Amino acid sequence: MNTWMLVFLEFMKIGAVAVGGGPATLPYLMELTEKYDWYTMEDLTNMIAVSESTPGPLGLNMATYAGYKTLGFFGGVVSTAGLVIPSIIIICLIAKFLENFNENKYVVGAFSAIRPAVWAIIAVSVYRVCAVSLFRLTDGVYIPIPKTMILCAVVFALLQVKRLQKYHPAIWLLIAVIVGIVFRF
Amino acid sequence: MEIYWQLFCAFFRIGGLTFGGGLAQLPMLKFELVQKYHWLDEPELLDIYAIGQCTPGIIAINTATYVGYKKAGVPGGIVATIGMVTPSLVIITLVAAALQSVIDNVWVQHAIMGIRGVVCALMLNTVLTMGKKSLKSKFAVAVAIPALIAAFFFNVTTLVIVIFAAVFGIIWHVALHDGKMTAAKEAAGSGDGGAGNAGGDERKGGNA
Numbered sequence: 246m247n248t249w250m251l252v253f254l255e256f257m258k259i260g261a262v263a264v265g266g267g268p269a270t271l272p273y274l275m276e277l278t279e280k281y282d283w284y285t286m287e288d289l290t291n292m293i294a295v296s297e298s299t300p301g302p303l304g305l306n307m308a309t310y311a312g313y314k315t316l317g318f319f320g321g322v323v324s325t326a327g328l329v330i331p332s333i334i335i336i337c338l339i340a341k342f343l344e345n346f347n348e349n350k351y352v353v354g355a356f357s358a359i360r361p362a363v364w365a366i367i368a369v370s371v372y373r374v375c376a377v378s379l380f381r382l383t384d385g386v387y388i389p390i391p392k393t394m395i396l397c398a399v400v401f402a403l404l405q406v407k408r409l410q411k412y413h414p415a416i417w418l419l420i421a422v423i424v425g426i427v428f429r430f
Numbered sequence: 431m432e433i434y435w436q437l438f439c440a441f442f443r444i445g446g447l448t449f450g451g452g453l454a455q456l457p458m459l460k461f462e463l464v465q466k467y468h469w470l471d472e473p474e475l476l477d478i479y480a481i482g483q484c485t486p487g488i489i490a491i492n493t494a495t496y497v498g499y500k501k502a503g504v505p506g507g508i509v510a511t512i513g514m515v516t517p518s519l520v521i522i523t524l525v526a527a528a529l530q531s532v533i534d535n536v537w538v539q540h541a542i543m544g545i546r547g548v549v550c551a552l553m554l555n556t557v558l559t560m561g562k563k564s565l566k567s568k569f570a571v572a573v574a575i576p577a578l579i580a581a582f583f584f585n586v587t588t589l590v591i592v593i594f595a596a597v598f599g600i601i602w603h604v605a606l607h608d609g610k611m612t613a614a615k616e617a618a619g620s621g622d623g624g625a626g627n628a629g630g631d632e633r634k635g636g637n638a
Contacts (some may be wrong), residue, residue, distance in 0.1 A: 266488060347477070358595040362573050371554060423544075
């Protein structure tokens with residue numbers, strides 16, 4: 246199967262099964278790095294940063310970026326199309342046939358367990374992104390990158406301050422750019 | 431014909447002018463769909479939002495499709511969705527292309543190493559805020575722990591874990607507790623737990 250078809254199908258799969266919006270697509274995007282050489286785990290951090298600091302839904306931006314990375318502009322078109330087609334089908338069917346879908350006891354029951362499970366999966370994915378972002382793999386040994394780690398710890402601590410939570414992620418990323426350049430990370 | 435153009439433009443603006451997605455988009459959705467075009471009233475908008483959360487896919491896309499479908503059938507759903515994705519497609523392509531052409535520059539590399547640290551911090555914070563919302567009941571914790579172990583130690587794929595969780599949730603709440611869903615309601619009430627603006631911005635409700 247050619248790459249175009251594969252990109253389309255893989256993203257269609259993500260659109261059909263990723264429950265929980267943007268962050269929920271992260272584990273699936275990570276699985277693609279293991280399966281194909283379309284982009285790397287390091288690329289994934291850039292993808293997250295760009296997707297967070299540009300307009301548009303996070304999950305959509307990440308999928309577009311992943312498609313772009315793989316096959317250029319039209320790759321982005323194909324991955325986006327793949328991602329949204331299941332939504333269009335599923336939502337149109339629900340809108341047509343299912344009244345009170347979100348109050349159905351099977352749906353409520355299923356989602357009561359899906360939510361914590363999805364949280365767990367996202368937590369593991371985030372751990373893995375952090376591992377490749379904060380450590381450098383040299384000769385099979387993970388060596389910490391001290392400056393990046395310190396910045397991460399400081400920003401994480403600041404994010405726990407209620408007053409600072411209102412700032413947009415793009416502001417933190419802008420600070421990251423300045424700190425990175427000034428202190429030559 | 432006019433309705434299609436309106437749907438396209440409304441969702442183009444929503445996609446192009448909001449950051450994050452999900453609940454972060456709610457004020458913009460309200461402005462465009464409720465106040466400007468009167469396509470929906472506010473409770474309807476919240477219903478649609480709830481459905482968007484209980485279905486796979488990007489929540490913002492699900493909302494666009496639903497509104498488009500209600501207004502102008504399947505073509506309406508498609509047009510609204512196209513409106514929503516177009517800004518992302520253009521902006522991401524431009525930024526990605528710009529980044530690609532300067533990525534080898536040493537200063538850009540310094541910046542990227544800084545960005546990585548902040549991305550990690552933002553994501554860890556998302557996990558934390560989502561956890562606070564999603565893990566309110568003992569039931570939720572009892573589901574999350576095996577899921578965590580399966581994903582971390584055994585590399586079980588995401589899809590398999592989600593399917594297992596769904597089946598378990600249905601059996602637990604429908605078969606064993608006869609649809610008496612105290613824990614489920616609690617989980618549904620904290621609905622946005624399944625999604626989090628990776629910034630974990632609580633003011634926006636932290637949704638994507």
